[in-house]
């Protein structure tokens with residue numbers, strides 16, 4: 001069943017930067033990586049899928065609803081209900097504890113009070129941060145901060161989980177760990193996972209790669225021993 005569809009989408013950052021994206025569909029619970037050269041528009045596409053931006057033309061459909069046609073408040077509601085977003089730089093609130101950061105996210109999706117506290121503590125504990133609930137981001141390692149960002153993204157059990165360069169700030173071992181956590185968490189939720197990456201380690205962990213902004217003569221699917229799908233613009 002198609003959960004997310006990107007159809008003939010273009011976007012313009014001012015008069016200078018015009019981006020055209022590949023069309024593709026993603027099923028419920030499916031996992032894929034968006035790849036492509038720096039500046040190709042991967043983060044922009046993730047923002048469009050999250051409803052943070054609106055396409056200049058084309059459609060983004062989620063569970064049958066054309067989210068790119070919604071008003072800003074409609075897109076806010078879609079994001080609060082259905083989307084979890086792990087930002088490249090985590091975007092945690094510096095003065096707030098790990099628990100409070102997750103609570104802020106839950107508040108946006110309408111969950112408050114003791115039930116929210118219980119859920120925030122539960123998801124942080126599941127992600128190995130049970131002993132770090134009261135720590136602020138500054139008191140946490142980079143890998144721990146990333147797990148708080150993941151906890152905040154998944155606490156409301158989104159149907160769509162988006163992550164921008166999830167291994168960018170981590171060494172190889174922690175990158176592998178973080179990626180596995182992301183994929184396992186998405187699988188446990190039954191969420192569709194879309195990840196932006198440059199990292200070959202991440203690419204190898206996904207069956208499906210979509211190349212953004214490719215002018216390449218050598219599609220990813222021609223990489224040795226790949227056998228993976230690549231959609232080129």
Ligand SMILES: Nc1ncnc2c1ncn2[C@@H]1O[C@H](COP(=O)(O)OP(=O)(O)OP(=O)(O)O)[C@@H](O)[C@H]1O
Nearest residue numbers: 013014017036037038039040041042043044045198
């Ligand atoms: N707010 C903005 N205003 C103007 N131009 C922008 C803005 N955000 C992005 N761009 C431009 O749009 C293009 C795509 O940017 P984007 O960040 O989506 O690419 P990317 O593929 O994610 O790059 P990277 O891999 O380097 O992170 C780039 O040329 C960038 O300079």
